[in-house]
Amino acid sequence: MSIEQQYRTRAKELLSSGEVKMVIGYSKGSTPDRRRPAFISTPEDVETLVLDGACIANLSGYLVTEGLLSDEKRVAVFLRPEGIRAINILAAEFQLNAAQVEILGFNTEGNEPTALSGSKVDDFAELIGTLKGIIPDTAGEELYKKLEAMSPQERFDFWQSEFSKCIKCYACRQACPMCYCRRCIVDNNQPQWVNTSSHTLGNFEWNIVRAFHLSGRCVECGNCDRACPVNIPLRLINRKMAGEVLEAFDHFAGSSQTQEPVMASFKKDDTETFIL
């Protein structure tokens, strides 16, 4: 049985038995290489589920949709390892109760999805441990190395030219599972810290603020990158921040659901190299 069929059967069981009220997975998209999120509530509809190499979007963000989990019922969701880490972060930040999440875990190597064993977020603790410090998606690896080799001025110029493309559509924010705030800082106009118009200053402010808000929280699922209509390599900023946080505080985002947020917690032996 193919992994797709296997997971369809599993989804059907979960829905028929009433164990979950919904399965969030992938269905066919508008083009052959794209997949669209599917929200399935009846056992009959599981046949529309697709699981193949094109299923790369991180679906964890849909779980924090207002009211979805407030009835205490469970929801099953298709997740790659980054998505599972995202569940840990969302649980650590009290956005969901991980016990309500049934995980249909899979990984994609090459073009073929492989099943991951386990159904609760804690079942994947060992797997997550082995991922520490490993970049989940090597997209942009070459560019990242090039950026690291640049002088600060060159890097600044690079990002300035990238950010000049930004049209402030906030698609990156909408696609990101970590951007769950009810009111984003950019929507606060009293005062208007981040300029809404698409000029250099406002674009810088927005993208830098987002990078800071994601440091120690980004799982590098790449949702922002793929959502960006003007192709800014957004994940590379977050990758940089993830590296910094790992190096300075040994913090690997999403390691467990009890992990304290790195920016809100402190330890006596935290490095203080930033204090001059």
Next chain:
Amino acid sequence: MSKIGVFICHCGENIAAKVDCTRVAEVLGDHPGVGASVEYKYFCSDPGQESVKRAIRENNLTGVVVAACSPRMHEATFRKACAEAGLNPYMCEIANIREQCSWVHNDGEQATDKAIDIIRSMVEKVKRNNMLQPIEVPVTRRALVIGGGIAGIQAALDIANAGQEVVLVEREPSLGGHMAQLSETFPTLDCSQCIMTPRMVEASQHPKIRLLTYAEVEHVDGYIGNFKVKVRMKARYVNKDTCTGCGECITKCPQKKLSSEFDCGIGKRTAIYTPFAQAVPNKPVIDKDNCTYFKNGKCKVCVKSCPLDCIDFEMQDEFIDLEIGAIVVATGFQVQNNAVYGEYGYGKYADVINGLQFERLASASGPTSGKILRPSDGKEPENIVFIQCAGSRDPSKGVKYCSKICCMYTAKHAMLYAHKVHGGKSNIFYMDIRAAGKGYDEFTRRAIEEDEAGYVRGRVSKVWQENGKLMVRGADTLLGRPVEVAADMVVLATAMVPQPDAKDFAKVVGIGYDEYGFFNEAHLKLRPVESSTAGIYLAGACQSPKDIPDSVAQASASASKVLALFSKEKLEREPVIAVNNEATCAGCWGCVLACPYNAIEKKDILDRSGKVIKRVASVNPGLCQGCGTCVTFCRSNSIDLAGFTEKQIFAEVMGL
């Protein structure tokens, strides 16, 4: 519409010499929303304050900006003046054009422009100020004194004698601290224990003092007037309620050769012990690490000897929770480990001892009953060399400061030696003789002139053993030649250093410390007994090296601070606290973790049927200290700081 009054102070010539105050007043007078703009020589003077009040009344001002010195100086003055004129005091702000402008710039033209910018920015802030009301918090009238040495005992007695409750915590089995170890005290040579023990007894019998010995402060929460303190009562293994202190167990204990901490290693003690004869409480504890029963599971001689069945090997540490209004930290000092001076042979030669050990030799209650005898062979030394500044004023050994007491106690040691060993010869190597204090210089002169202490100005480079003598080689810098003295004993005037765990303890209590580990006062000159944390005061050598009179004076000073705090039932606090916007809060509760004061709680918002609609963060106004850590953390900008709202700060920045 705002009508802000701008008051530009000359501060004599302090501001006016650089800043053209007339031009500043003219420019600000034209700024939108400014209702009055005036200058004056000293606004902090009585007529100056009157003119501010008059301007508020005559122009119906809605806010005030006083452009003057730092708000640290006169913010309170002008807020009070505004309140007297009927304006909410939090509608008054200070624009600092002295420390941050006139004092630091040479060019008058540019300084004037900068002053205008600073004031304009503050006017924009005040336009957005809110009429805040002070917060009232109740005060628990119970003080905690940490440390039962002379400073702690004095503070506790002063507070208790004024009728307020005190909890006195001491980590050793007995009260007394270092003062109980001393022989005689300078400059009067009265016996230390004779003046100390009555205080110890008084503290232990005082109806207002609850004494917790062999106890350590584990955790401090809360804030001024409302601390919550957890104290660990270490297991004594002796029931101190039934024990009468008969001492049978101590005489019978087979483990007799343990080094006595109280006697600084010169004397011995048993495994079940009281530190000294006049200990308060005079009830023994068992040293678990060295007790034969705890080590081998066999012995229990003390159990058999106890007529009242007081010994309980099953005893566990207990915890006591206390509600406390104010804390006096009097945790004292330690002497530096002289092993850092390898060349002096401390630890290598038995007859090289430190000053505190000499105190025990000279003390009537000490291991030699007050006879000066060499630790190595118990003979009376005919010649003693004292080395001052063995540690102090030596940056290479990590102690840059002067320990303050060593010049005096070394002179005292030489005197005691002269009194006890007739014909004994003392040589004192010193850098300077620092004897500032009432009767102090006279005291050192007496040591030199009457008791023939031989002072040699110079450092000692080496001490070694030769033919049963300790050879001391040093320099006499006044004669400009090297000297060598053959001594029977060498006494090092060791540096006073902070307690080894002082830095960790400071973190537990929540106070600051300096590079060495001495606790920091709020202001070295003007607030020397207050720590930087409101409601926590300092006494004694935990703040800096001190002698007994200084420690006692500081203890009484901190007691008076505590009593001033306890004089009112409620405490008024600045309303500068964090406020959460529950509508936009995402409930990530990062702020709950980030808050250093545990002032943010989790809160459920319920609908009419009691169902949880939303979970948000909620700030406890009593606990919040207004530090703003949560504000910087909050990703959705839901938390704001009253008096420093983002709107105000933004306006200030844009006003520049």
